Amino acid sequence: MKICLITGSAGLIGSESVDFFASKFDLIVGIDNDMRQYFFGGEASTGWNVQRLQENYSNYKHYNIDIRDQKSLQKVFEEYGQDIAL
Numbered sequence: 001m002k003i004c005l006i007t008g009s010a011g012l013i014g015s016e017s018v019d020f021f022a023s024k025f026d027l028i029v030g031i032d033n034d035m036r037q038y039f040f041g042g043e044a045s046t047g048w049n050v051q052r053l054q055e056n057y058s059n060y061k062h063y064n065i066d067i068r069d070q071k072s073l074q075k076v077f078e079e080y081g082q083d084i085a086l
Helices: 012-021 035-040 047-056 070-083
Strands: 003-007 027-031 060-063
Touching: 003 012, 003 070, 012 027, 012 047, 027 070, 047 060
Parallel strands: 003 027, 027 060
Antiparallel strands: none
16 A cells, blocks of 8 residues: 655645645545644644545545644554555
């Protein structure tokens, strides 16, 4: 299985990356913890974009993880291992 891992997947550049790579990989693993909502309030949340990605791409799997959380990231890398190509 060929996997693309995208951090910040619910943001502007991240979600455009999902759009671009979804047809090129077996699975897109998206990591985003919606810090926009934390900093700017509910109106700035990227939750709507996570929902859009999940509805539009059956090969998109979202993880609500802060990239500074090393233990949670380690679990993702252990789950997918050598299948992560990008």
